[in-house]
Amino acid sequence: MQEELRQMLEEAKRQIELAKSGDKLFTIRQKYMGKKGALTGVLKGLAGLSPEEKREIGSFANQIKTQIQVLLEKREADILENASNLDKPFDMTLPGEMPIKGGLHPIKQMCYDLNDAFLSLGFEIYSEDEITSEAYGFDNLNFPPEHPARDSMDTFWIKGTENKKGKERLCLRPHLTGGSVRYLKKHGAPARFVYPGRVYRNESTDARHERAFFQYEALIVEKDFSFSSGKLLMNTILEKVFGRPVDVRMRAGFFPFVEPGFEIDMKCLVCGGEGCKVCKNVGWIEVMPGGTPHPNVLKAAGLDPAEYSGFYINIGLDRLVMMRYGVDDVRLFHSADLRFLEQFK
Numbered sequence: 001m002q003e004e005l006r007q008m009l010e011e012a013k014r015q016i017e018l019a020k021s022g023d024k025l026f027t028i029r030q031k032y033m034g035k036k037g038a039l040t041g042v043l044k045g046l047a048g049l050s051p052e053e054k055r056e057i058g059s060f061a062n063q064i065k066t067q068i069q070v071l072l073e074k075r076e077a078d079i080l081e082n083a084s085n086l087d088k089p090f091d092m093t094l095p096g097e098m099p100i101k102g103g104l105h106p107i108k109q110m111c112y113d114l115n116d117a118f119l120s121l122g123f124e125i126y127s128e129d130e131i132t133s134e135a136y137g138f139d140n141l142n143f144p145p146e147h148p149a150r151d152s153m154d155t156f157w158i159k160g161t162e163n164k165k166g167k168e169r170l171c172l173r174p175h176l177t178g179g180s181v182r183y184l185k186k187h188g189a190p191a192r193f194v195y196p197g198r199v200y201r202n203e204s205t206d207a208r209h210e211r212a213f214f215q216y217e218a219l220i221v222e223k224d225f226s227f228s229s230g231k232l233l234m235n236t237i238l239e240k241v242f243g244r245p246v247d248v249r250m251r252a253g254f255f256p257f258v259e260p261g262f263e264i265d266m267k268c269l270v271c272g273g274e275g276c277k278v279c280k281n282v283g284w285i286e287v288m289p290g291g292t293p294h295p296n297v298l299k300a301a302g303l304d305p306a307e308y309s310g311f312y313i314n315i316g317l318d319r320l321v322m323m324r325y326g327v328d329d330v331r332l333f334h335s336a337d338l339r340f341l342e343q344f345k
Helices: 002-018 022-033 038-048 051-083 106-119 178-187 227-242 295-300 317-325 330-334 338-344
Strands: 131-133 170-172 191-200 212-222 248-252 258-267 284-293 309-316
Touching: 002 022, 002 038, 002 051, 022 038, 022 051, 038 051, 106 191, 106 212, 106 227, 106 317, 106 338, 178 191, 178 212, 178 295, 212 227, 212 317, 212 330, 227 248, 227 258, 227 284, 227 309, 227 317, 284 295, 284 317, 309 317, 317 330
Parallel strands: none
Antiparallel strands: 131 170, 191 212, 212 309, 248 258, 258 284, 284 309
16 A cells, blocks of 8 residues: 555656646645545545554555645745746836726617616617518508518618518518517507617618618507607607707608608707708708507507507617717718727727
């Protein structure tokens, strides 16, 4: 047994010398001196020996244990000392480098601010996939079959489905409004929810337009919901986002999924209403169309339009962020230009 212990010591020495980290030394310590370690097993096995053998083997095993312990501690000290050695002198008087600090994209920050505002008013946050169908993107929203938005000049249709119809004809969602019918079919009414997300349009880009941009839609569906309550909601949300009352105006507008429909403009905060390329030199910019859900949309959602009414708001999230920070070109938000984005940390 003594020869076995000597071999154990030699093997432990070899492993300790090759150890390069504290974790490796801990593993070696457990291997030999842990509760199920080799040396611990030897000491537990002394019970079956005679008193003389117990004294002899026990004394020798404790010597081996002590030697392994000393080797472990010495190697641990060596590893720590080497870890603190630097390749070149270190001047402690030099100022440190500030860590790189990240931040939310300004559009994401605006989305979170709107979430907080609507959650405080009892709304639920809803989301859906970015790929939708003709049924949810157009048919359920009262778009007529010949509507130009269904054409590939406006909508990105998924290859292989462009010649199909209804739920089998797939596209990148051109707006968020189709999600309203999907939600109402599943949850019913009354309902009060928002659904932010990215949408896609096949159009030319300029200072106000992008092919991929963000919208933020809100919908209330209740019995006898008044139009004036919707206008109050709109003013409350804008004041919450900008921290002060915002000059707005409402114009009659046609959208297939609402009746009546309107367009909400706010005074351009980039130029202060003086006129610029963002507002096309008129001093106002459209930020959120909306209106009362069209009876055909409520029917598509399985609701009785004689019993329910409501209020849509479809916020152009990118444009709202442009107003908040005075940005004069929407394309900057999606440019990945760090010189621009680092201003919003």
